[in-house]
Amino acid sequence: MTATTSEHSATGLTATGLLPPESPAPSDLHGPVIDWFGENARDLPWRRPEAGAWGVMVSEFMLQQTPVSRVLPVYEQWLARWPRPADLAAEPPGEAVRAWGRLGYPRRALRLHGAAAAITERHGGDVPKEHPQLLALPGVGEYTAAAVASFAYGQRHAVLDTNVRRVFARAFGGREFPPTATTAAERRLARTVLPEEEATAARWAAATMELGALVCTARKPDCGNCPIMDLCAWRRAGSPAHDGPPRRGQSYAGTDRQVRGRLLAVLREAVGPVPQAALDAVWDEPVQRARALDGLVADGLVEPLENGVYRLPQGRGPAM
DNA sequence: GAAACGTGGGT
């Protein structure tokens, strides 16, 4: 069954501009992608039944901009120490920041702690099932709310992460990469191609994400092992290279982020409060160093004591 | 909508 323009006209997808003329019929992809997932899905701990909604949520926080391989060990330690949201909420936020280790973007640790506190206070200790309630939690954005609702509770949501966006850009859009920022058109498309049946939609969400992570990768897509190789619009167009402006680049060396990282590393590894001198040692430029430290304090990641002594936060930090 | 926000592995 090959996709044709006439099929789209029948469904109105082309007429509404949701799909380019050469893109495949969405329903033709469901079976192959879901079957592929059944045979190739990685056995990740947060996919096991015993992970529960809290395990799924913890994994989603950790996986925001951080690769699976680096998340795995920290995830295991985290769940062993804090098996329920209330367990985490009962500890100072600084403990979450410390346990976060070197996963990066430590504000996520603070927000996960805040989410655990909110879940404990507002939802009786259970991760909420409704998308709006998930979205209201600190650190939970559009993607994470949909991911938890879909993966943990089997609901029907468009789960649009960087993997899925890339798969859709190629399979339906015929382009190598999606736009820099998620567009309304991408959200509409993701909702439109979602299978009708709830459990199938949840499976589709996980499957498209996995396909993007393992086969339809950014660098070297393994099209030879792709279950929809013959339907993919990008492939059918000859795999044209990305045209538009160059992809984003994020510099790091010499930035405040690097200084913040070094300062926080000292605090994380220290058992108790740290004197100013220990922090001064990590960066020689005093103005930038002070700015970075002030930023950490403002973000609630560091708590200043008297006489230039600092520690990880012990109380409730500023709302974020 | 752009910019800020960590860290490390792959090429």
Next chain:
DNA sequence: TACCCAAGTTT
């Protein structure tokens, strides 16, 4: 080596 990329969210 330098750059790209990794299950985003917030301001």
